[in-house]
Amino acid sequence: MVFSSTIFLFAFLPILLILYFISPARCRNYILLIFSLIFYGWGGPSYLLLMIIVVTADYLFALFISMTEKKALRKLFLILTVAGNLGCLGYYKYTNFLIRNLNSIFGTDLTETRIILPIGISFFTFQAMSYVIDVYRKDVAVQKNPFYVMLYVSLFPQLVAGPIVRYKTVEDEILNRNIDIDEIAEGLERFMIGFGKKIIIANNTGALADLIFGMKSVDMPLAWVGAVTYTLQIYFDFSAYSDMAIGLGRIFGFHFEENFNFPYISKSVGDFWRRWHISLTTWFRDYIYIPLGGNRKGTGRMYFNMFVIWTLTGIWHGAEWNFILWGLYYFIFQSAEKLFLKKILEKIPRFFQHLYTLFVIVLGWVIFRCDDGLNHLIRYFKALFSFHINTGTSEILSAYFAKYGIYLFLGILFSIPIYRLIREALAEKLSGHKAAKIIFAGTGYLLVTGMFLISVLYLINSTYNPFIYFRF
Amino acid sequence: MKWVKGIFIGFFAFFIICMGFSTxxxxxxxxxxxxxxxxxxxAFSGEKLIQTEYLNTLSDAFSDQITGRDKMIRAYNWLIVDVLQQKWAGSIAIGKNKQLYQEPELIxxxxxxxxxxxxxxxxxxxxxxxxxAAGSIFIYLNVPRKDVVETKNLPDYYPDSEKDYDHLISLLRSKLSDDVIFLDAKDIFEGKEHVYYSTDHHVNFTGQMLIYHKLMSIVKEQFPDIEVKELSDFRQKKRVIDGSFNRRIGYxxxxxxxxxxxxxxFPYYAKRRSSKTAxxxxxxxxxxxxxxxxxxxxFVKTDKKEAPSxxxxxxxxxxxxxALCTCSFSTMHSVDYRSNKSGKTLADYVQSEKPDYVVYLPNQSDKHFSLSTFKIHLGISDN
Incomplete structure (x- = not known):
């Protein structure tokens, strides 16, 4: 099930809200758990069992780890946990990739398996694994109630596309959470904003990006429009999902960490990765980069660690070479920034810092988007730098801009924190004026509600509604 | 402040609950x-609840049955067309003088x-x-998309599809053999206005009459006495035609x-085989x-026994x-290969029926020249 579907919005959510808020507090976790399992099972009931097995195994290993003080034994349980989770992830996500590569390298004729990738497997295995690692590190106390561990992993707002929530973030809230009208209103507003971003901006820019990336041949202007459009689509698609997840979490009393912080206003690649998919970046930092030694074991080791992290980041996103290439691409730029580029960037005007970063990001998304073979990627890159313009391109672009121009404009506008800045500035000016504050808040809610209703119109009228990060 | 938030939350809850339960x-x-x-x-069954197909059908049905669906589609189009003044609504291009066009074919x-x-x-x-070889005369009739012919009312941003069409049709024409009599409806419509419906992709009655006349001029070469009807031979009634495009953008x-x-x-006699529809x-x-x-x-048989078929x-x-051909020919047999699953190709039909004239018109509503569509209408589709 996806948030931007009628069945979620008008059936799943109202039923859950009614049951949740009329139930006594002690039953609410169980209601959330049941509905989270329904939410996951809706996309493929057969994989529900897989998720339950993974979480149950992680619950048991965490319990075993907590029951002993013997280092070796604790380590063994941890290794078994990590191996189990990664084995599961590897089997479902990378088996066919491995077979394809073995066939092409060794000329073998191994048949690809008929494995269907379970939705959100990369998210829930990482989340479940982090819980056991945290128990091992004694960062969190073990949770003895298996249903609560299941709830932590399967909590529907963040289950299939993140943010990757740490157990310690929601540990207290699972046991005891306060829900008040302020929290619900904030959560609802956040959900509606995410819904609008997804339906109005991401879906429409996505339709254009798909058109251009689907063309057999493109010239330079079309290639750049396609690249920029996809850059907008992926941000609005993914950050909208995070907004909706964070908002829904807030409605039910959970406070998830932020996952995006206006990444396209970054001044360097390093800055971008502190603003993009924050929960994944910090996960890799805390569970892989730092344990590998981080930057504490010398420069050479630091670059090796970075190489490992970026390769894993790439491969986490998908079992195709372009994703690995995409990870390594960022390894190169981050290394270059650490080596010399950062110093140069600091000396040039801020505008050029942004320009450099956007250039790298946009090209990075082209690598990410061309997941149907390296030939497509090479062809697309050639087009980007070919300086070739077909005769009919201006007409094609004018047709595209007439149809999608408004969504590209909105995408660019809301990639910068303009809404937040205006809101904060107005709130500051109005502080102390009670009536004005009420009018301001009311107007804000009215605008958001209006946008939500318009998004519903778009949703009903649209058949194009994919979620990019669902497949990771 | 709390009451403002209360109204905000209350409205949302009321809206989604009412929509859900009414749906x-x-x-x-x-x-x-x-x-x-x-x-x-x-139909609900506990057993089916764990089947992906059942859940997908339920989701699709919910989306289809959503309360106020048609009204919301209209509201969406009002927003796009009237408020945002977009010249696009979904895949429909909004031209001048209330003319609607389909999405341009971008080459x-x-x-x-x-x-x-x-x-x-x-x-x-x-x-x-x-x-x-079967003794029939083969006429290939090409009817281009509306945006190729009625260019005057196209929205400004619309690509020059006429140029693309002209280039492709001249290429095609140059490759056709002498066995083919080629008719391009674009030439037939030259200098005429409003030959397609405003809100649809089909050629209107005026346009069809022009095509019929062109066809009859070819037939007259061998059958000079064939009866040809004029527009004035028909009483006409005008009505507002919403057309498929306008329906799709919610009127x-x-x-x-x-x-x-x-x-x-005029006295008219034609009988349709195996159908009572007149x-x-x-x-x-x-x-x-x-x-x-x-x-x-x-298959239609008329009272014009001496006329060609x-x-x-x-x-x-x-x-x-x-319909117009039934006013002139002895028999008129038509097939639409999108529905015809007889397995017989056009050539097979001609071999067995030996008609005097064969008119072949591949559907070009989406793409000017699509090999698969051309195959379909010759009855040799791979499907």
Whole structure:
């Protein structure tokens, strides 16, 4: 099930809200758990069992780890946990990739398996694994109630596309959470904003990006429009999902960490990765980069660690070479920034810092988007730098801009924190004026509600509604 | 402040709860706007609940049955067309003078397209040779999309599809063999206005009459006495035709009245085999200017025993032409290969029926020249 579907919005959510808020507090976790399992099972009931097995195994290993003080034994349980989770992830996500590569390298004729990738497997295995690692590190106390561990992993707002929530973030809230009208209103507003971003901006820019990336041949202007459009689509698609997840979490009393912080206003690649998919970046930092030694074991080791992290980041996103290439691409730029580029960037005007970063990001998304073979990627890159313009391109672009121009404009506008800045500035000016504050808040809610209703119109009228990060 | 938030939350909760519960009670069968049957809620069973297919059907049915669906589609189009003044609504381009057009065909790989056009020509030549060998005259009628012909009302941003069409059609024409008599409706419509419906992709009755006359001028070369009807031979009734485009954009535009119903103003006799549906209302009443549907096969016998016979492989584009032909030919047999699953190719039909004339019109409503569509209308589709 996806948030931007009628069945979620008008059936799943109202039923859950009614049951949740009329139930006594002690039953609410169980209601959330049941509905989270329904939410996951809706996309493929057969994989529900897989998720339950993974979480149950992680619950048991965490319990075993907590029951002993013997280092070796604790380590063994941890290794078994990590191996189990990664084995599961590897089997479902990378088996066919491995077979394809073995066939092409060794000329073998191994048949690809008929494995269907379970939705959100990369998210829930990482989340479940982090819980056991945290128990091992004694960062969190073990949770003895298996249903609560299941709830932590399967909590529907963040289950299939993140943010990757740490157990310690929601540990207290699972046991005891306060829900008040302020929290619900904030959560609802956040959900509606995410819904609008997804339906109005991401879906429409996505339709254009798909058109251009689907063309057999493109010239330079079309290639750049396609690249920029996809850059907008992926941000609005993914950050909208995070907004909706964070908002829904807030409605039910959970406070998830932020996952995006206006990444396209970054001044360097390093800055971008502190603003993009924050929960994944910090996960890799805390569970892989730092344990590998981080930057504490010398420069050479630091670059090796970075190489490992970026390769894993790439491969986490998908079992195709372009994703690995995409990870390594960022390894190169981050290394270059650490080596010399950062110093140069600091000396040039801020505008050029942004320009450099956007250039790298946009090209990075082209690598990410061309997941149907390296030939497509090479062809697309050639087009980007070919300086070739077909005769009919201006007409094609004018047709595209007439149809999608408004969504590209909105995408660019809301990639910068303009809404937040205006809101904060107005709130500051109005502080102390009670009536004005009420009018301001009311107007804000009215605008958001209006946008939500318009998004519903778009949703009903649209058949194009994919979620990019669902497949990771 | 709390009460403001209370209203905000209350409205949302009220809206989604009402929408949800009312939707589950809906049993709408058709959407007029979308021109399709709506999915129904599947029968509930605990066993099916764990089947992905059942859950998908439930999701689709919920989306189809959503309360106020048609009204919301209209509201969406009002927002797009009237408020945002967009010249696009979904896949429909909004032109000048209340003219609607379909999405432009954007050619990004010219070489590949030219190759496809050549393959279309080769295919036609091959089939035309068989038809000629059977003793029939093969006429290939090409009816371009509305945006190629009625360019005056196109929105400003619309690409020059006429230029693309002209280039491709000249290429195709140059590759056709002498076995093919080629008719380009663009030439037939030269200098004429409003030959397509305003809110639809079909050629209107005026346009069909022009095509019919061109066809008859060819027939007259061998059959000079053949009876040819004029527009004035028909009484006409004008009505507002919403057309498929306008339905799809939720009737966002009120078009002018157009000829929809006609009635022969002359003694008319034609009998349709295996169907009681009369053509032209049997000449007694006003009937739609088209035959009213895209039939797999329509065989019509008329009282003009001395006249030649005609076989038409077409689609909704030939509907009115087929009706007009029943005013002139002894028999008119038409097939629409989108529905015809007989397994017989056009050449097979011609071999067995030996019609005097064969008219072949591939449907070009989406793409100017598509090899697969050309194959379909020759009855040699791979499907």
């Amino acid at each position: 589950f009670n809906n049993k709408k069968e058709k959407s007029l706007i979308e021109g399709r049957a709506l999915k129904q809620f599947p 990004t790989d010219e070489a590949a397209y030219e190759k496809e056009v050549k393959e279309c020509a080769e295919l036609i030549n091959k089939e035309a040779a068989k038809i000629k 966002a535009l009120t078009p002018e009245k157009e000829v929809l119903s006609v009635r022969p103003d 053509i032209f209302g049997g000449g007694k009443t006003y009937a739609t200017a088209f035959m009213g549907g895209d039939y797999a096969s329509t 005609i076989f038409i492989s077409g689609s909704s584009y030939t509907n009115s032409l087929e």
